[in-house]
Amino acid sequence: MKSFTKIIPLLVTLLTCAFLLIPIIQSVLAGLTVNYFRGLSSGLTLKWIGEVWMLYSGSIFLSVGLALACLIVTLVLGVPAAYALARNPGRASRVLEEFISLPLAIPGLALALALLQLYGGWTEFRTSWLFILVGHVLYTLPFMVRSVLSVLAAIDLKTLEEGAASLGAGPARRFIDIVVPNAMPGILAGALTVVTLSIGEFNLTWMLHVPYLKTLPVGLADSYASMRLEVASAYTLVFFVMIVPLLMAMQWASARAQRIMQ
Amino acid sequence: MIQRHFLTLCLLPLAIFTLAFLAIPLGRLVLAAGEGDAGWAIYLQILQTPRYLSTLGQTVVVSLAVTVAALAISTTAGLFLVRNRFVGRNTLLSILTLPLAFPGVVVGFMIILLGGRQGLVNQILPGHWTFAYSITGLFLGYLYFSIPRVLLTVMAAAEKIDPALEESARTLGAPPLRIVIDVLLPALAPALIAAGAIAFATAMGAFGTAFTLATDIDVLPMVIYTEFTLSANIAMASTLSVVLGLVTWALLLIARSLSGTNVAAGG
Amino acid sequence: MTLTLTNIAKTFPGGTRALLPTDLEIAKGEILSLLGPSGCGKSTLLRIIAGLETPDPGASIVFDGEEVTHQSVETRKIGMVFQSYALFPNMSVRGNIGYGLKMQKLSRADIDARVDEVIALCRLEAYADRAITALSGGQRQRVALARAMAPRPRVLLLDEPLSALDAALRGQLRDELAILLRQFGITAIFVTHDQDEAMAIADRVAVMSQGAVAQIGTPEALYRNPATGFVARFVGDAMPLGGRIEASRLHLPGGVIDLPKPADGQEVLVRAEDVRIEPQGAVTARVEAVTFLGTHYRIALTGATEAPLFALHTGLSAPRPGEDVRLSIPTEALLILPKAGAA
Numbered sequence: 001m002k003s004f005t006k007i008i009p010l011l012v013t014l015l016t017c018a019f020l021l022i023p024i025i026q027s028v029l030a031g032l033t034v035n036y037f038r039g040l041s042s043g044l045t046l047k048w049i050g051e052v053w054m055l056y057s058g059s060i061f062l063s064v065g066l067a068l069a070c071l072i073v074t075l076v077l078g079v080p081a082a083y084a085l086a087r088n089p090g091r092a093s094r095v096l097e098e099f100i101s102l103p104l105a106i107p108g109l110a111l112a113l114a115l116l117q118l119y120g121g122w123t124e125f126r127t128s129w130l131f132i133l134v135g136h137v138l139y140t141l142p143f144m145v146r147s148v149l150s151v152l153a154a155i156d157l158k159t160l161e162e163g164a165a166s167l168g169a170g171p172a173r174r175f176i177d178i179v180v181p182n183a184m185p186g187i188l189a190g191a192l193t194v195v196t197l198s199i200g201e202f203n204l205t206w207m208l209h210v211p212y213l214k215t216l217p218v219g220l221a222d223s224y225a226s227m228r229l230e231v232a233s234a235y236t237l238v239f240f241v242m243i244v245p246l247l248m249a250m251q252w253a254s255a256r257a258q259r260i261m262q
Numbered sequence: 263m264i265q266r267h268f269l270t271l272c273l274l275p276l277a278i279f280t281l282a283f284l285a286i287p288l289g290r291l292v293l294a295a296g297e298g299d300a301g302w303a304i305y306l307q308i309l310q311t312p313r314y315l316s317t318l319g320q321t322v323v324v325s326l327a328v329t330v331a332a333l334a335i336s337t338t339a340g341l342f343l344v345r346n347r348f349v350g351r352n353t354l355l356s357i358l359t360l361p362l363a364f365p366g367v368v369v370g371f372m373i374i375l376l377g378g379r380q381g382l383v384n385q386i387l388p389g390h391w392t393f394a395y396s397i398t399g400l401f402l403g404y405l406y407f408s409i410p411r412v413l414l415t416v417m418a419a420a421e422k423i424d425p426a427l428e429e430s431a432r433t434l435g436a437p438p439l440r441i442v443i444d445v446l447l448p449a450l451a452p453a454l455i456a457a458g459a460i461a462f463a464t465a466m467g468a469f470g471t472a473f474t475l476a477t478d479i480d481v482l483p484m485v486i487y488t489e490f491t492l493s494a495n496i497a498m499a500s501t502l503s504v505v506l507g508l509v510t511w512a513l514l515l516i517a518r519s520l521s522g523t524n525v526a527a528g529g
Numbered sequence: 530m531t532l533t534l535t536n537i538a539k540t541f542p543g544g545t546r547a548l549l550p551t552d553l554e555i556a557k558g559e560i561l562s563l564l565g566p567s568g569c570g571k572s573t574l575l576r577i578i579a580g581l582e583t584p585d586p587g588a589s590i591v592f593d594g595e596e597v598t599h600q601s602v603e604t605r606k607i608g609m610v611f612q613s614y615a616l617f618p619n620m621s622v623r624g625n626i627g628y629g630l631k632m633q634k635l636s637r638a639d640i641d642a643r644v645d646e647v648i649a650l651c652r653l654e655a656y657a658d659r660a661i662t663a664l665s666g667g668q669r670q671r672v673a674l675a676r677a678m679a680p681r682p683r684v685l686l687l688d689e690p691l692s693a694l695d696a697a698l699r700g701q702l703r704d705e706l707a708i709l710l711r712q713f714g715i716t717a718i719f720v721t722h723d724q725d726e727a728m729a730i731a732d733r734v735a736v737m738s739q740g741a742v743a744q745i746g747t748p749e750a751l752y753r754n755p756a757t758g759f760v761a762r763f764v765g766d767a768m769p770l771g772g773r774i775e776a777s778r779l780h781l782p783g784g785v786i787d788l789p790k791p792a793d794g795q796e797v798l799v800r801a802e803d804v805r806i807e808p809q810g811a812v813t814a815r816v817e818a819v820t821f822l823g824t825h826y827r828i829a830l831t832g833a834t835e836a837p838l839f840a841l842h843t844g845l846s847a848p849r850p851g852e853d854v855r856l857s858i859p860t861e862a863l864l865i866l867p868k869a870g871a872a
Contacts, residue, residue: 023371026382221474
């Protein structure tokens with residue numbers, strides 16, 4: 001009886017792992033084999049990766065650039081705002097926090113439609129990479145704000161600031177000397193989340209992009225639709241190589257921020 | 263006071279950005295819905311047009327199925343991982359959370375690799391085992407997307423359960439299955455409702471997976487997309503977006519008030 | 530520095546009057562303690578002096594002839610030790626102590642020299658480069674004091690600086706703090722709810738109750754001549770002798786006591802050390818409990834007054850619980866004061 005209650009959950013867990021992992025392995029293998037139909041016996045090759053690089057290296061650089069720009073904007077907008085929200089923990093702050101979190105709840109498609117209808121006619125903006133950046137910032141900003149806010153809410157910020165003020169530090173100095181260093185675990189976790197999500201963002205980007213501005217996931221969708229399986233797999237492999245270390249760093253930083261908050 | 267001015271200054275950039283790129287566009291979207299020939303009666307049109315109605319029904323059914331399956335699988339696996347420590351546990355946990363960073367398009371590709379024309383299942387079982395581009399494929403794709411998110415929510419809640427609860431049930435003579443039913447599941451209930459709402463909302467709005475797999479299936483995000491890009495029926499696309507946005511937002515609001523977690527929809 | 534406070538009051542949004550209009554003058558180099566139970570307004574008064582709270586209109590705070598009422602906290606040049614110490618966890622001990630000097634834009638060398646000096650004075654040499662999280666409670670308290678003192682503030686404000694420590698450490702650090710403050714020779718205001726701390730550290734004590742200063746004076750004056758029943762209770766734990774007063778006689782359940790003067794409408798209090806167990810005493814009581822405290826016994830007595838009465842009893846033995854005893858109270862030890870509320 002005891003083994004029965006353990007074996008079934010174990011089986012479910014293993015089967016779930018298999019369901020999630022097998023296609024990942026398939027895609028890695030497909031991206032590295034000469035001919036996926038004939039299997040591994042056809043030999044291993046980096047040819048497909050090379051082809052991906054030729055076809056899509058622009059999309060990779062665009063995604064990295066967008067992610068870094070997105071990080072800078074969310075830092076500039078999000079960290080001071082999180083501080084202001086932490087110092088005024090009232091109803092208005094809750095409402096504002098809830099409002100900026102809307103892009104987490106509303107499907108990207110709806111947000112993109114909203115942006116397109118308002119700014120679609122402004123051609124210079126519509127066709128520039130900044131339009132995509134706006135979408136990415138909308139989607140990632142709540143993560144930055146909440147990550148910083150949760151760390152700031154866990155420390156006695158008011159008293160620390162009073163301490164600094166009693167020693168002669170004005171508001172801006174206190175922000176730089178006290179608030180930012182003590183919020184650092186949250187800023188780090190938020191920053192890694194922002195970069196990870198920005199690199200993987202598809203829903204908004206697909207609607208907002210113009211043909212010559214393809215990000216990595218847009219390129220992926222393109223390759224799934226029109227390239228042979230090996231190229232699509234190799235491209236997916238490139239994406240994994242970029243996103244998995246970021247995901248691990250993000251999980252490590254979030255766990256660290258949680259630990260520090262306790 | 264100077265301090266208050268400084269705090270206002272801190273909030274200002276975010277307020278301007280949010281106003282310009284979130285509040286006003288969303289307002290515009292809501293207005294655009296009423297700007298078609300039908301005016302505000304367009305919301306009624308959804309209910310009167312069989313295609314939209316069946317799309318809505320189909321989307322809800324798939325989303326419900328995904329929610330139930332993801333909850334069942336993730337709760338089983340999550341409880342197992344929380345309550346047992348063994349070699350390889352961390353590896354399993356890593357595998358189960360790996361897809362967290364995959365966009366919907368990549369998840370769609372994963373399903374193609376499993377069940378597409380050149381997919382694994384079709385290779386192992388010769389015949390016509392191609393399910394990737396059907397409603398089954400969509401279901402599996404959403405499931406693939408939801409399992410890691412539901413699992414993390416369930417595990418976080420399970421780790422907070424006081425072990426003394428289970429121990430006291432054991433001292434009272436409860437067998438393991440009864441402990442799960444009488445002690446663990448009730449303690450997990452808020453997290454399960456929250457995770458379920460997240461899974462449901464995510465599946466309702468998932469675009470990337472549908473975009474890769476469901477070119478022939480009418481689910482809400484695909485219909486919005488085709489109304490907008492192919493039919494240029496902007497009013498209907500906006501109306502359906504508003505409906506979809508309201509549903510997912512309301513669900514995630516409930517989820518967050520129950521569990522305090524924040525997990526992104528999308529996909 | 531001389532500190533002059535005139536008409537300081539604080540009404541919180543919502544109408545709660547945390548502090549009634551208060552005047553106070555603190556002499557140069559004096560250590561004043563604000564003593565009172567929680568909610569009496571002592572911390573509010575301290576925070577107003579610091580500039581962390583704004584007083585109601587009409588207030589005036591003068592530091593050595595300079596009006597500072599409308600200056601913000603960062604320009605007032607005060608030093609403050611917070612109840613939680615508010616040490617910056619992102620800086621080392623040195624970083625914390627040097628922070629105020631950095632704000633004054635002193636040169637690196639000047640900062641280092643001054644920090645070393647304060648570190649030596651507070652005996653923190655061994656911990657100078659440690660992280661704040663690696664310090665014990667007592668060490669943190671000394672760092673907080675050193676940090677507040679390093680920029681040579683005009684006045685040092687301490688908000689319950691010992692209450693975050695456990696009881697055993699508190700007594701020892703109380704005496705250390707008293708010595709350090711005297712070494713600094715600084716004007717200091719010290720908020721506490723603990724009468725022993727106030728007595729040990731302060732030159733003068735202001736006892737506060739319900740938003741007002743009930744009495745201000747040296748510890749001896751407060752102890753010997755309390756102005757109200759509240760002060761007598763709070764400083765030295767005086768106990769009310771509950772009974773009926775008829776002119777200069779006090780009728781207690783356990784007997785009658787002669788008062789030095791007619792006291793109708795007032796209340797009579799006594800301290801435990803003045804209650805003596807003597808065979809020829811005028812009041813009867815029953816021993817309820819006996820606690821041995823080393824140098825003396827503390828005896829709880831019922832039947833003498835309406836509430837239990839305590840007596841400190843020296844000697845090698847004490848009466849047993851359940852015994853009937855007689856009590857005498859010297860007339861000069863009786864404190865005859867206006868009733869609480871009438872004060």
